[in-house]
Amino acid sequence: MISFLKKTISGLSKTRSKLSTLFAKFSGKTILTDDDIEDLEEALLGADIGWELTDSIIKQLKVPDKAEITREDRFQQCIQEYLSDVHEVTELKRVILLVGINGTGKTTSAAKLGGYYSKSGKSVSLVAADTYRAAAVEQIRIWAERLNLHLTANDKSADPASVAYDGVASGIKKKMDKIIVDTSGRLHTSANLMKELEKIHRVVLKLTDESDVLITIDANTGQHGLQQAREFAKYIPITGVILTKMDGTARGGIAIQIMKELNLPVYFIGVGEQVDDLVPFDRESYINGLISSEKEMVND
Ligand SMILES: Nc1nc2c(ncn2[C@@H]2O[C@H](COP(=O)(O)OP(=O)(O)O)[C@@H](O)[C@H]2O)c(=O)[nH]1
Numbered sequence: 217m218i219s220f221l222k223k224t225i226s227g228l229s230k231t232r233s234k235l236s237t238l239f240a241k242f243s244g245k246t247i248l249t250d251d252d253i254e255d256l257e258e259a260l261l262g263a264d265i266g267w268e269l270t271d272s273i274i275k276q277l278k279v280p281d282k283a284e285i286t287r288e289d290r291f292q293q294c295i296q297e298y299l300s301d302v303h304e305v306t307e308l309k310r311v312i313l314l315v316g317i318n319g320t321g322k323t324t325s326a327a328k329l330g331g332y333y334s335k336s337g338k339s340v341s342l343v344a345a346d347t348y349r350a351a352a353v354e355q356i357r358i359w360a361e362r363l364n365l366h367l368t369a370n371d372k373s374a375d376p377a378s379v380a381y382d383g384v385a386s387g388i389k390k391k392m393d394k395i396i397v398d399t400s401g402r403l404h405t406s407a408n409l410m411k412e413l414e415k416i417h418r419v420v421l422k423l424t425d426e427s428d429v430l431i432t433i434d435a436n437t438g439q440h441g442l443q444q445a446r447e448f449a450k451y452i453p454i455t456g457v458i459l460t461k462m463d464g465t466a467r468g469g470i471a472i473q474i475m476k477e478l479n480l481p482v483y484f485i486g487v488g489e490q491v492d493d494l495v496p497f498d499r500e501s502y503i504n505g506l507i508s509s510e511k512e513m514v515n516d
């Protein structure tokens with residue numbers, strides 16, 4: 217748990233950096249000047265927390281400082297309140313289908329998720345349903361070997377739905393606790409590929425209704441990520457998000473918009489390229505990580 221907390225904090229360091237510097241500059245001031253407010257607005261929008269929340273934070277922080285509650289705390293309270301009607305995450309179901317556009321981190325997240333569940337004592341099977349590139353099967357095979365996870369792949373099949381069906385069927389037969397299906401990247405603008413995704417989902421449903429569909433969103437893409445999720449959801453019922461590459465972006469506030477605007481839970485965040493760099497999303501740690509200094513947090 218401690219290491220998840222630390223990883224959340226360090227994964228958010230780029231997002232936090234500007235905000236923390238700004239709040240440090242404000243400290244000791246009773247009233248924020250117009251310039252301060254402008255800087256604050258820029259930093260909040262730059263972190264991709266969205267207009268609505270930015271407005272409400274600014275309203276809160278414009279009120280003269282009463283010392284009994286710090287601006288950092290008021291900032292965090294605003295976010296808590298903003299998200300109060302958004303449900304916390306539940307346990308993911310047995311079959312996890314990973315979807316999303318190219319390069320957002322599906323294959324890496326499939327492997328990391330496999331590693332995560334395996335570490336917690338669950339039996340895991342990976343399914344290589346990205347049949348478009350030979351390299352894709354190879355990539356997941358290497359991960360499976362490295363992590364000692366069961367893998368179903370079919371080098372000869374070009375039909376991702378049949379690979380997904382066989383993989384999930386075999387995982388169920390082997391009584392695997394978690395069956396994680398990697399799919400190929402696709403743009404929502406390609407109707408054929410989206411229909412294919414519908415089919416992959418349909419065949420999985422024939423085997424079990426114990427399934428979740430997670431979309432991987434690259435945190436760097438900000439608003440585009442929201443749009444991707446909306447478009448994918450027209451074809452396939454997305455049940456949650458893995459927000460990847462948090463480590464490389466100052467736009468980590470996007471998780472808030474995903475939860476609030478899409479009403480989708482963020483299940484995990486990706487904070488690096490290694491297998492341990494996938495952290496279960498914890499709202500409290502996340503909100504703390506947006507503003508508190510690393511030293512404060514680690515001492516907690
Ligand atoms: N820094 C960082 N890189 C990541 C993360 N997740 C994935 N990547 C990298 O992003 C690239 C694309 O990932 P991949 O899983 O192949 O994407 P896919 O096309 O969606 O399957 C790879 O180089 C990964 O190592 C993350 O959370 N942080």
Ligand SMILES: [Mg+2]
Pocket residue numbers: 322323324346352399400401
């Ligand atoms: Mg891939």
